[in-house]
Amino acid sequence: MKALITRKLGMTSAINEDGALQAITLLAVDEHAVLQHKTDEQDGYTAVQVGTGTAKKLNKSVAGHVKVAKVMPKFIREFRISEIPEDLSVGSKFSADVFSVGDIVQATGMSKGKGWAGTIRRHNFHRQRKTHGGKGNTRKPGSIGSMYPQHILKGTKMAGQLGNTRTSVRNLKVALVDAEQNVIGVAGAVPGPRRGIVIIREAIS
Numbered sequence: 001m002k003a004l005i006t007r008k009l010g011m012t013s014a015i016n017e018d019g020a021l022q023a024i025t026l027l028a029v030d031e032h033a034v035l036q037h038k039t040d041e042q043d044g045y046t047a048v049q050v051g052t053g054t055a056k057k058l059n060k061s062v063a064g065h066v067k068v069a070k071v072m073p074k075f076i077r078e079f080r081i082s083e084i085p086e087d088l089s090v091g092s093k094f095s096a097d098v099f100s101v102g103d104i105v106q107a108t109g110m111s112k113g114k115g116w117a118g119t120i121r122r123h124n125f126h127r128q129r130k131t132h133g134g135k136g137n138t139r140k141p142g143s144i145g146s147m148y149p150q151h152i153l154k155g156t157k158m159a160g161q162l163g164n165t166r167t168s169v170r171n172l173k174v175a176l177v178d179a180e181q182n183v184i185g186v187a188g189a190v191p192g193p194r195r196g197i198v199i200i201r202e203a204i205s
Helices: 060-065 119-123
Strands: 003-015 021-029 032-038 047-052 075-080 104-110 115-117 160-162 166-178 183-187 197-202
Touching: 003 047, 003 075, 003 183, 021 166, 075 197, 119 160
Parallel strands: none
Antiparallel strands: 003 021, 003 197, 021 183, 032 047, 047 075, 104 166, 104 197, 115 160, 166 183
């Protein structure tokens, strides 16, 4: 299983094999511990639950859940897999070295929240004309339905919250793996702000 819970450090650049300058996102990786196995027989699906980071305090239910692994994780996530490997027993540890340079991964995180935005910024609408009979407010969305069915249809593109949504970017290449510093470098940009949590896992073909 190739999957990690990382924290975004920021971006830098490096020269790739072709001699071109390439943007790289640096991700910090704390030691991971396997907390639980999910199986088809008991849970209806196969997955491995892992935890990372160090929490100052855990509530009783979580503390009892992670007692077998002898850790106090701050972040807990599940990764669905087809078959649980033998080396991933409950309590086993792994870190950044599960990935190698050249691996193709997908990054999932919460995109940057941009607050309330109008339709021009949020959905790339075209503004209305400013002259020759144009309306007073040129940034209005226009008609959202005149008669039937007497209500606004679900999914209509309107003003609203921009960003702060779960976003995935696929087909990113691992450009750097530093096991000593526990840092992974991914070519390209990944969702979220600095210090945001980013899930890195092997790309789904």
